[in-house]
Amino acid sequence: VPATARARARAEMTAAITDTARRHLAVDGAAALSLRAVARELDVVSSAVYRYVASRDELLTLLIIDAYDAVGAAAEDAATASRRRAPAARWLAVATAIRTWALANPHEYALIYGSPVPGYHAPEQTIGPATRVSLALLGVVADAGAAGRLMTVDARLPSGLRRDLDQVREDLGDDPVGALPPDALARALTAWTQLFGSISFELFGQTRNVITDHDALFETSTRAMAAHIGLPG
Amino acid sequence: VPATARARARAEMTAAITDTARRHLAVDGAAALSLRAVARELDVVSSAVYRYVASRDELLTLLIIDAYDAVGAAAEDAATASRRRAPAARWLAVATAIRTWALANPHEYALIYGSPVPGYHAPEQTIGPATRVSLALLGVVADAGAAGRLMTVDARLPSGLRRDLDQVREDLGDDPVGALPPDALARALTAWTQLFGSISFELFGQTRNVITDHDALFETSTRAMAAHIGLPG
DNA sequence: TGTACATCAGTGAACGCGCGTTCACTGATGTAC
DNA sequence: TGTACATCAGTGAACGCGCGTTCACTGATGTAC
Numbered sequence: 001v002p003a004t005a006r007a008r009a010r011a012e013m014t015a016a017i018t019d020t021a022r023r024h025l026a027v028d029g030a031a032a033l034s035l036r037a038v039a040r041e042l043d044v045v046s047s048a049v050y051r052y053v054a055s056r057d058e059l060l061t062l063l064i065i066d067a068y069d070a071v072g073a074a075a076e077d078a079a080t081a082s083r084r085r086a087p088a089a090r091w092l093a094v095a096t097a098i099r100t101w102a103l104a105n106p107h108e109y110a111l112i113y114g115s116p117v118p119g120y121h122a123p124e125q126t127i128g129p130a131t132r133v134s135l136a137l138l139g140v141v142a143d144a145g146a147a148g149r150l151m152t153v154d155a156r157l158p159s160g161l162r163r164d165l166d167q168v169r170e171d172l173g174d175d176p177v178g179a180l181p182p183d184a185l186a187r188a189l190t191a192w193t194q195l196f197g198s199i200s201f202e203l204f205g206q207t208r209n210v211i212t213d214h215d216a217l218f219e220t221s222t223r224a225m226a227a228h229i230g231l232p233g
Numbered sequence: 234v235p236a237t238a239r240a241r242a243r244a245e246m247t248a249a250i251t252d253t254a255r256r257h258l259a260v261d262g263a264a265a266l267s268l269r270a271v272a273r274e275l276d277v278v279s280s281a282v283y284r285y286v287a288s289r290d291e292l293l294t295l296l297i298i299d300a301y302d303a304v305g306a307a308a309e310d311a312a313t314a315s316r317r318r319a320p321a322a323r324w325l326a327v328a329t330a331i332r333t334w335a336l337a338n339p340h341e342y343a344l345i346y347g348s349p350v351p352g353y354h355a356p357e358q359t360i361g362p363a364t365r366v367s368l369a370l371l372g373v374v375a376d377a378g379a380a381g382r383l384m385t386v387d388a389r390l391p392s393g394l395r396r397d398l399d400q401v402r403e404d405l406g407d408d409p410v411g412a413l414p415p416d417a418l419a420r421a422l423t424a425w426t427q428l429f430g431s432i433s434f435e436l437f438g439q440t441r442n443v444i445t446d447h448d449a450l451f452e453t454s455t456r457a458m459a460a461h462i463g464l465p466g
Numbered sequence: 467t468g469t470a471c472a473t474c475a476g477t478g479a480a481c482g483c484g485c486g487t488t489c490a491c492t493g494a495t496g497t498a499c
Numbered sequence: 500t501g502t503a504c505a506t507c508a509g510t511g512a513a514c515g516c517g518c519g520t521t522c523a524c525t526g527a528t529g530t531a532c
Contacts, residue, residue, distance in 0.1 A: 495506080
């Protein structure tokens, strides 16, 4: 709760800037995002924006963090809401939540999962928010594993991949995801890339002229990948 | 073979423009591609480029078609070269050829498989070249099917997806790919999105801080998807 | 083989646009005594 | 409660840049007779 009128005004103006920028992003895409256009819409001289945001890049960073947080929250909510359902149904629920968010916010999706914005280099701050989605997805697998409902095959993994996955498990520490066997983690990674691959292809128009019922293809693919991970139900 | 000196000069200049544009694309990305910069590098006044190219969009279209053709040719070559190998090995060979091309030409990959270029709308001409890669991949599956080496499960498909796939089969006419059973086509579509999803994530940095041995992850995922399609070997 | 005309490549100037960022400034808001 | 000073928001002008595209033009190359 901001104490003074000035602090309140500052919070409001900052929010107005990011909101406007987000709306511009939604209409024109990241490459077209301009501080001058934002200032214009807020009826303020362009240099005034610099009181609130250090540069165009910083504004982009704010939007990226927002987007990661939004899709991360959507995924976490779906994971929580589906808590009592079968593992495969949960995977589908979380995947569907991610896709629904992407379809509703295509430019924000493109901002974080599309080609990198030219000339922009993501700072460290974006890493944390970026992992929320992945952890929500992997959490479903970990829950199944903890409940003894994850079929493992114990496939032989290439040693380089094995090392990477061991490192991931170590980094996760106490997180239940860290308790997953490496082969389950590997299969989840495959499913993870499939998930975002299908969303990107749908959104970026790669399936135009081929698929009309994207819902059906998505559900079929996602169920198949849940089975591949070893999730029953 | 161009007859006159003028025609030869025109062909050379046209090639010089697309080559230069391609190089700029490789360095700075599609959004930064500018006719003026191309003209500057060719030591020619900016309006001169308009003798060869109607607009910036047309130049982009040329580059997009080139990129689709390049990756399509790489995929077809791999399919041909692996002609006598086991179906799963062939799928891996074609997938690897696509990934190798993508790693060598990241901006061209982003141009065709990344987020759409803002303000640019792909014309019809790009559809043909775009399908070459997909047909090369599906051709491997079709060859396996024709040789009786494709395990089919005949899974029940949602009716909407079923209709889309029947349409695809019809559109393909005599092409052997059209002879594939719908459930195999559906599984191949899942593998197709997984393939490009993993390449995009690697290229766009989504696996940074997680995966170091991308070769190993790619091979593991791609083999898993080949098995999912039902390709033996 | 030579001439008249048509075609085309490239020039140079211009139009009109937008951008990010800096800087000295005015005037309002907040703080310390 | 009142005053002096510090902080901060927003202004307006400017810098320096780049872009796509048009247009009237010159001079070289090609073509038809």
